[in-house]
Amino acid sequence: xxxxxxxxxxxxxxxxxxxxxxxxxxxxxxxxxxxxxxxxxxxxxxxxxxxxxxxxxxxxxxxxxxxxxxxxxxxxxxxxxxxxxxxxxxxxxxxxxxxxxxxxxxxxxxxxxxxxxxxxxxxxxxxxxxxxxxxxxxxxxxxxxxxxxxxxxxxxxxxxxxxxxxxxxxxxxxxxxxxxxxxxxxxxxxxxxxxxxxxxxxxxxxxxxxxxxxxxxxxxxxxxxxxxxxxxxxxxxxxxxxxxxxxxxxxxxxxxxxxxxxxxxxxxxxxxxxxxxxxxxxxxxxxxxxxxxxxxxxxxxxxxxxxxxxxxxxxxxxxxxxxxxxxxxxxxxxxxxxxxxxxxxxxxxxxxxxxxxxxxxxxxxxxxxxxxxxxxxxxxxxxxxxxxxxxxxxxxxxxxxxxxxxxxxxxxxxxxxxxxxxxxxxxxxxxxxxxxxxxxxxxxxxxxxxxxxxxxxxxxxxxxxxxxxxxxxxxxxxxxxxxxxxxxxxxxxxxxxxxxxxxxxxxxxxxxxxxxxxxxxxxxxxxxxxxxxxxxxxxxxxxxxxxxxxxxxxxxxxxxxxxxxxxxxxxxxxxxxxxxxxxxxxxxxxxxxxxxxxxxxxxxxxxxxxxxxxxxxxxxxxxxxxxxxxxxxxxxxxxxxxxxxxxxxxxxx
Numbered sequence: 200x201x202x203x204x205x206x207x208x209x210x211x212x213x214x215x216x217x218x219x220x221x222x223x224x225x226x227x228x229x230x231x232x233x234x235x236x237x238x239x240x241x242x243x244x245x246x247x248x249x250x251x252x253x254x255x256x257x258x259x260x261x262x263x264x265x266x267x268x269x270x271x272x273x274x275x276x277x278x279x280x281x282x283x284x285x286x287x288x289x290x291x292x293x294x295x296x297x298x299x300x301x302x303x304x305x306x307x308x309x310x311x312x313x314x315x316x317x318x319x320x321x322x323x324x325x326x327x328x329x330x331x332x333x334x335x336x337x338x339x340x341x342x343x344x345x346x347x348x349x350x351x352x353x354x355x356x357x358x359x360x361x362x363x364x365x366x367x368x369x370x371x372x373x374x375x376x377x378x379x380x381x382x383x384x385x386x387x388x389x390x391x392x393x394x395x396x397x398x399x400x401x402x403x404x405x406x407x408x409x410x411x412x413x414x415x416x417x418x419x420x421x422x423x424x425x426x427x428x429x430x431x432x433x434x435x436x437x438x439x440x441x442x443x444x445x446x447x448x449x450x451x452x453x454x455x456x457x458x459x460x461x462x463x464x465x466x467x468x469x470x471x472x473x474x475x476x477x478x479x480x481x482x483x484x485x486x487x488x489x490x491x492x493x494x495x496x497x498x499x500x501x502x503x504x505x506x507x508x509x510x511x512x513x514x515x516x517x518x519x520x521x522x523x524x525x526x527x528x529x530x531x532x533x534x535x536x537x538x539x540x541x542x543x544x545x546x547x548x549x550x551x552x553x554x555x556x557x558x559x560x561x562x563x564x565x566x567x568x569x570x571x572x573x574x575x576x577x578x579x580x581x582x583x584x585x586x587x588x589x590x591x592x593x594x595x596x597x598x599x600x601x602x603x604x605x606x607x608x609x610x611x612x613x614x615x616x617x618x619x620x621x622x623x624x625x626x627x628x629x630x631x632x633x634x635x636x637x638x639x640x641x642x643x644x645x646x647x648x649x650x651x652x653x654x655x656x657x658x659x660x661x662x663x664x665x666x667x668x669x670x671x672x673x674x675x676x677x678x679x680x681x682x683x684x685x686x687x688x689x690x691x692x693x694x695x696x697x698x699x700x701x702x703x704x705x706x707x708x709x710x711x712x713x714x715x716x717x718x719x720x721x722x723x724x725x726x727x728x729x730x731x732x733x734x735x736x737x738x739x740x741x742x743x744x745x746x747x748x749x750x751x752x753x754x755x756x757x758x759x760x761x762x763x764x765x766x767x768x769x770x771x772x773x774x775x776x777x778x779x780x781x782x783x784x785x786x787x788x789x790x791x792x793x794x795x796x797x798x799x800x801x802x803x804x805x806x807x808x809x810x811x812x813x814x815x816x817x818x819x820x821x822x823x824x825x826x827x828x829x830x831x832x833x834x835x836x837x838x839x840x841x842x843x844x845x846x847x848x849x850x851x852x
Contacts, residue, residue: 336355347379426712452735563603583626609704667697
């Protein structure tokens, strides 16, 4: 065990949320001698005596909230679960740099940044920023769930005048920055014109497409990214890199009423002056920064953080454009660098001086440009994706800055993201062009190595030598060749676990430990989450609903089938829809001359029918659907739609 100083504030902090209810049947194991040595060496590599981040993370603290935040019997957020982080000793099972980051991300409550600017931090993965206007307040990024957003707003009202919310600002299109909106305002207030909802151009399209089109896969992979089935502990989940984890509760959405379309666009709401800088294709496809000239505050959204961010996310998303990102930050410095006195972001803690803010922006700009340029340098020398990642290192001048450490992104997977953006998945080696899938390859590897016992023995020897990366790679083949071989599963879990204990990156740790957990235990069928929430479905355009229906179509089942539909919406919109050649095609503003079925139904009721939440007969009886023609054809289409399994296997076939 090694001692790491921590602020007195953490002594009074609670524990953090865990999304699972049970530990693994085979308990996590201690750190090996190799892991202990690797973690001990970290103390010589980084400036642990630098305490400025602790001072800044605590600065302006006003008060926090009693834990847990609950709705009935459902725990939405519980920081008591992270009590182990209050200890003086850094366990051998956690990289000391990650432990430091996890302690900082535990600091929570209401904080004053400067006059009329406040933040709720540590009550969700993201921050909620509050700007005080003349008669009301502006809320920036209302967290992940309505219940926790409401609790955060209530905390603010405990210490500040209870002014109404007059505007909500979404900085970008990720759910942890908008899905709690109905905890701070209602749809009725927005419809009545009492509240403006301000977002960057493209916000609604991007928020819906990311959470629906590939939403099932992203939700499953997010369980790995945030360690959702791991109990918070020194041998389990300790952090999410940008914060503890996502809150649990109602994911909501209110469509924007004001769309910001260009850099330099200005807006005044309740006496608060704002200037916007567009940042599309950086950390999110639709994103913007906000400058508050009265307060000399720059809200950097999620383009500046106290961690290296992701160019390529482990949960899965469009690869971010590193070139656009560094240029955006350079533009920010040029526009506001000589004016800014406070820089807030929508994760973690602020910068409290011009020098501090500009230095952080410059260092992160340079880090992102280095990742972009040097990855391409290696790519143009002929190195493959894996080789590029193995060779990339940040120079000490930027790489040893705490806010450039890889707690969320990493040099390894970000350089792979650059490769993917420019060259795609293929290495150009023909043996990689059409490789065998893991089950078939695993069976052949095991046979070639002399059978399961021989592979298991080599795996044991690799672990005994501390070669955990090789052991995991080797044993994966055995597990995929025979997923019932529990000895192989347990041994691969042991290798993944030590890799998790060693890594500085919070989400790499969660990935490794989640893999170990699921190798040792049956997959829980209750942990999945449907990302297509009612509010998300309601926000979808008819075209997006039809696009998603086409994604759900089982192409093999639909082969040879031909069905034509006319869809009429109550507002007068109409669509001609044709199933042919195993694809679902549509045209807006048209109708088929000889449809099999004609429907008159609103978008939400059709979405409920297509999702299996109701039946055609129920909807007709309720008067929600008017239908003519061959009703059996519509029911036939419903049988051709897949319902995606939320908890599909990852570390097994």
